[in-house]
Amino acid sequence: MNGRRAILRAMPDPTSPLQDLPxxxxxxxxxxxxxxxxxxxxxxxxxxLHFNPDAAALIGLDPAAADDPAFLAVMAGNAELPGGDYLASLYAGHQFGQWVPQLGDGRALLIGAVRNTRGETWELQLKGAGPTPFSRFADGRAVLRSSIREYLCGEAMHRLGIPTTRALCLVGSSEPVRRETVEHAAVVCRMAPSFLRFGHFEVFFYRNQHEQLRPLADYAIESFFPQFAGRPDRYRAWLTEVCERTARLMAQWQTAGFCHGVMNTDNMSILGLTLDYGPYGFMDGFDAGHICNHSDEGGRYAYDQQPRIGHWNVSRLVQATLPLLHENPDTAVEIGTAIIDGYGTAYGQEVVQRWRAKIGLREHHDGDEQLVNRLLTLMHQGRSDFTRSFRHLSRIRAGDEGPATGVREEIVAQEAFDAWVTDYRARLRAEQSDDAMRAAAMNAVNPKYVLRNHLAQACIERAEAGDFGELGRLMQLLARPFDEQPEFEAYAAEPPAEARHISVSCSS
Known part of the structure; x- marks a missing residue:
């Protein structure tokens, strides 16, 4: 890929105007x-409507760009960035388990990638910038509603430590766009090291254009997995890493109570990023079978199905890249099967570690998984608030006796919970847990604030009425999800009764 290196211009200054970024x-x-x-x-x-200075810092962009009309023109799609090469990429995918032979960027345009002074590459992509050859008769636009949801959640996930795409800015317009109703158009400038998806490889496999797989895989490896570049077994090593990253991402989603909603293979990142925020949701009341997308009538992408679907999606990627693994088809299948089988081990190790951290256990003891599962069962039975329940667990003291006030109120089956707390305290004493140190560690992994659906919906309704102040407040809140932030205390409350069943769908 020497040609790729030759295309690179000089490194940016600490901050530069948009037009000067390499x-x-x-x-x-x-x-x-x-x-x-x-x-x-x-x-x-x-x-x-909003500019994200933290994302701008990743590409060395001068924050003064927010006041530059030329910046707005580029981000709105009203002018092309000098040196940009605007592309819509081709991919396909399995949508709700069914093969769709051609998808592609139907409303997203890649401008190019900026390499920062740390050697990191960040692609800039406009979502909602109009039709492409892959729009399938759609208008290529995004609406304000879904654009706000994506803009907020990318940043919320990043601050929770979950791998994700980012967003540089949000642009709005009075242009009407028809969906289920008439809405207004918007454009999000998304950022990621790469937007490559599983579906980028599937399309060439199913078209029997296997000669296209190797250049794409080599580009991905040399650009984003350079530790494997040039190795004879580079494709096996790369796919193993993608598999394990996906497994770890699923563990992070599960332990954050996050539901993606549309885990199609074309929405799965080869970098293990959370990609394409559509009908997502952070659970309020814990329901193991929660379905956040009302378009998902069969519950394929329900909360408790996400780890399984992650495994299934990885198997589709490996299938699509079998021609790279070995010239003998049977040997390729053996190698691919071994890669896929590694998913379960990677997921199990990550998810156990994360659940243990959420309840404040430093050491591994027999019975820890059962302790976690008993708590989740109690929460499921009473639909206890996921975020609040785990946050309040840090108040329990190992040496106390009797009910655990402050968290007990979150649980409906309180007598059963009292029995759990007795066993939990005994488990804490078994590793001589220090209450203060444990509380600090738990509060560093159990957020007080997440982007609840009713908070996002209130922001959208205000924005549609012309008030964008709540957008800024939510960005400020979500930047510090683990901190107390007394001025935002109301945002940590359970949703009001009338907002507990907000419905989201694939429409955007």
């Missing part, structure tokens, strides 16, 4: 079999 077009260099060049569609009456 752009890397490594993905573009793969050629027209992988993408289509598209100009963005102008967005009338464009206005900058």
């Amino acid at each position: 752009l890397d077009h490594g993905y573009a260099a793969l050629g027209g079999s992988y993408h289509a060049r598209v100009s963005p569609a102008p967005l009338p009456d464009a206005r900058l």
Whole structure:
């Protein structure tokens, strides 16, 4: 990939105007079999609704860009960034378990990638910038409602320590867009090291264009998995890493109470990032079978199915890349099966470690998993608030006797919970747990604040009425999810009764 290196310009200064950022077009260099060049569609009456200075710092962008009309023009799609190479990428995927032979970026345009002074690469992508050859008769626009949800959740997940795409800014418009009702258009500038998906490989496998797989895989390895570049077994090593990253991501989703909603293979990142925020949701009352997407009538992507679907999706990626693993098909299947089998081990190790941390256990003792599962069962039976229940567990003192006030009130089956607390205290004493140290450690992994659906919905309703102040407040709140933030105490409360069944779907 020496040609990719030659495309790179000089390193940026600590901060630079948008037009001076060095752009890397490594993905573009793969050629027209992988993408289509598209100009963005102008967005009338464009206005900058929010600018993310933390994301700007990742690419060395001067925060003064937020006040620059030229920046707004580029982010709205009303002008092309000098040196940009606007691409919509080709991919396919399994959607709700069914093969869809061609998808692709139907409303997203890659401008290019910026390499920062630390050597990190961040792709800039406009979502909602108009139709592409992959739009399938759609308008290529995104609406304000879904754009706000994506903008907020990418940052919320990042602050929770969960791998995710980021967002640089949000642009709004008065342009009407018809969905289930008439809404207003918006554009999000998304950022990620790469937006490559499982579906980028599936499309060439199912088209029997296997000769396209190797250049794409080599680009991915050399750009994002350089530790494997040049090795004879690089494809096996790379797929093993993708499998394990996906497993660890699923463990992080589960222990944060996060539901993605549309875990199609075209929404799965080869970097193990949370990608494409559609009908997602952080659970309020814990329900192991919670379905956050009302379009998912069969519950394929329910909360308790996410680890299994992650495994299934990995198996589809490995299947699509079998021609890279060995020239003998039977041997390729043996190698691929071993890769897929590693998913369960990686997931199990990660999820056990994370549940143990959530209840404040430093050491591994027999019976720890049963202790966690008993608590989850009690929470499920009473639909106890997921975030509040785990946050309040840090108040329990190992040497106390009697009911654990402050957390007991979150649980409906209180007598059963009292019995659990007795066993939990005994378990804490078995490792001589220090109450203060344990509480601090637990509060560092159990957030007080998450992006609950009713908070996002209130923000959307205000924004649709022309008030964007709540958007800024939520970004401020979600930047410190583990801190107390007394001024935002109301945001940690359970949703009011009328907001507990907000419905989200794939419509955006």
